[in-house]
Amino acid sequence: MSMISFAPDTGVWLLATPHTSYALRVDETGAPCHLAWGPRLTLAEAEELAVPRPASTSSFEGRPPVGEELPVDGGTRYGPPSLQVRFADGSRAFEWQPTGHRVDEGELELAFRDRRYPLHVALHYRVRDDTDVIERWTVVRNAGDEPVTLLRTDSAAWSLPPLRDYRLSRVTGQWSAESQLRRGQLPYGETVLTSRRGITSHHANPWVMLDSGEATEEHGRVWSAALAWSGSWRITVQRTPDGRAGFTGGVGHDGTSVPLSPGEEFTSPPFAGLCSDGGFGAASRAWHAYTLAHVLPHPDEFAPVLYNSWEATGFDVDEVGQKALAERAAELGVELYVVDDGWFGARRSDRAGLGDWTPAPDRFPEGLAPLVEAVHRLGMGFGLWVEPEMVNPDSDLYRQHPDWVVHFPGRPRSELRNQLVLNFARRDVADWAYGWLTRLVGDHGIDFLKWDMNRAFSEAGWPGRQDGADRLGPQYVRNLYDVVDRLRADHPALRIESCSGGGGRVDLGILSRTDQAWASDNTDAADRMWIQHGYGQVYPARTMGSWVTDVPNQLTGRTVPLRFRFHVAMAGALGIGGDLTRWSEEELREGAALVAEYKKVRHLVQHGRLDRLSPPCDDAVSVVQYTAADASETLLLAHRRVTRHGAADLPVRPRGLTPAARYRDARTGAVHRAGVLGEYGFHLDLPQGDWASTAVHLVREPEA
Secondary structure (H helix, E strand, O other): OOOEEEEOOOOEEEEEOOOEEEEEEEOOOOOEEEEEEEEOOOHHHHHHOOOOOOOOOOOOOOOOOOOEOOOEOOOOOOOOOOEEEEOOOOOEOOOEEEEEEEEEOOEEEEEEEEOOOOEEEEEEEEEEOOEEEEEEEEEEEEOOOOOEEEEEEEEEEEEOOOOOOOEEEEEEOOOOOOOEEEEEEOOOEEEEEEEOOOOOOOOEOOEEEEEOOOOOOOOOOEEEEEEOOOOOEEEEEEEOOOOOEEEEEEEOOOOOOEEEOOOOEEEOOOEEEEEEOOHHHHHHHHHHHHHHHHOOOOOOOOOOOEEEOHHHHOOOOOHHHHHHHHHHHHHHOOOEEEEOOOOEOOOOOOOOOOOOOOEOOOOOOOOOHHHHHHHHHOOOEEEEEEOOOEEOOOOHHHHHOHHHEOOOOOOOOOOEOOEEEEOOOOHHHHHHHHHHHHHHHHHHOOOEEEEOOOOOOOOOOOOOOOOHHHHHHHHHHHHHHHHHHHHHHHOOOOEEEEOEOEEOOOOHHHHOOOOEEEOEOOOOHHHHHHHHHHHOOOOOHHHEEEEEOOOOOOOOOOOOOHHHHHHHHOOOEEEEOOOHHHOOHHHHHHHHHHHHHHHHHHHHHHHOEEEEEEOOOOOOEEEEEEEOOOOOEEEEEEEEOOOOOOOOOOOEOOOOOOOOOEEEEOOOOOEEEHHHHHHOOEOOOOOOOOOEEEEEEEEEOOOO
16 A cells, blocks of 8 residues: 555545554535544555534534644634634635645655635645654645734644543653643643743653553554744643544644735644553653664664763862862763863853853863863763853853843843843844853864753744744754754764753754753653653653763762662763762772673663563662564663562563564573563562662564
């Protein structure tokens, strides 16, 4: 079956992925309507679903609020609109008039215009032969001579089949407590998930999962979608009295609008969707595979073991101290050394210096070159912390360009963390940032940037432009993307980590331009188990930076063993952030051994299949499993926070092993049969007491 097929007599379009089908048609009014999203269908089967819409039994109902590909504001539609426009004469609404279609190598474009006004709308769908993820986005073009205002332009609306019940899964949180998984019954009416902060945010993430309420980690059908956007966003999930559910999502939040000048075009970011059987685990694995295959710039690489200086030094950064830390890091087996905040300008605290991106002469008398060269001689890459989108009022940059920050004239300029947001929507600001970044990387041989963004927007205006406040959000993100794209084009070997005070900027949009993300500023291993559990629902371990830091933890004051901290951090892209000059010889030896252990299995963590065998729990064992694509080896990371007397010692049952094969424990040499492991399990050799952990690496034995 072709990936995209069409039945001219009924107007039905069928999109086929490896395991699912997506069907739609243009109805008698010209509106694009949803037909099916689920198991594979033939085109003839999809046509059977193209039945006339039943007449409304009430003058209060109008068109069903769920079931259109992009619900518009117009006619008798009363659900949440995906597309709202206001024309120059004050008229609102949109009336669909089909104007054609285009099919090109897995991409379908359905073209429409308004029946009265010269406004054109194109709905785009992309399918691939290696993933069940369907990418959707919308393009709106003003073909007239007068301006149009886009009050809402979502990327796509997704419709689910009628079900007895619906359950919504998403993540919530805050700074240092991101990605807290919440799973509960979807209420009737509208549930809005959003960020008004100018960034993806710590408080929510632009993805949703829905199921009938019966799905488990291993069983059941799950529908999900993720928005590829790194600024403010909104997803509205709806449940209707007639047993339907759906969701729409896109750029911006309530009250925002985008002006569209004559001849101008607005392209929304992709809002990708996935229908999968096999429960939440299968949904997660499908998103992981999609991200590795079609999102990340360098998906086949292994994230290096990095060291970051922040928790060791704070702002007390100088050449001598960094060289000493680098020597210790190299002895541990670190592959990438990253100097964090405090290396530039008058930066002695968070009160000054942001914006003045030259090495502090009193701390680096000969610039960064001697430190970079020393790190490279130790066999490590060199990385640097930067915050290009921010400025301290106490800086040379702000004194020269106070107009460059996001603000409203006459209003206070609210400072958060003693800093203001530079207006990246301005081309001169974006070009300035690109200029110093490309010089910094090129002149010093920088291998890695930790790109931070440590506050949300406020007074989000653009003085000097009448439409500035409306254009600010979308243009800011697009210019941010452009700066990163140009920088990477200049320096193909450069690798970048996305950070925004931790996990404030994690989404498919930024991950298409960076190599990993900092999941949270909270490095407490106990808290990280929950953060990483929520993060991994959509985003792969390859992208998740996770550090081992000192105890008592700087944020929580909690003390847990070094081994436990390592085993939690080994579930992602391993990093180390402690003050190595204070580690004992025993800690250094243990740390080096655990780094070496991670290097032997990181191909499984970063590129393998993830199975969540048991979720984080206060008084039970949590186990995650990573398995090679060919099932030749697997890794189990197990953690027990608190010992409870009398608690059952349940066996662990690994998944995805080769039937009838035998697997050898790489540490103990014990051999297990796959059938026994999968059906009856085995008992983990966990140490006694609280904060116990272990890593079990099983390797398939050659056939006799």
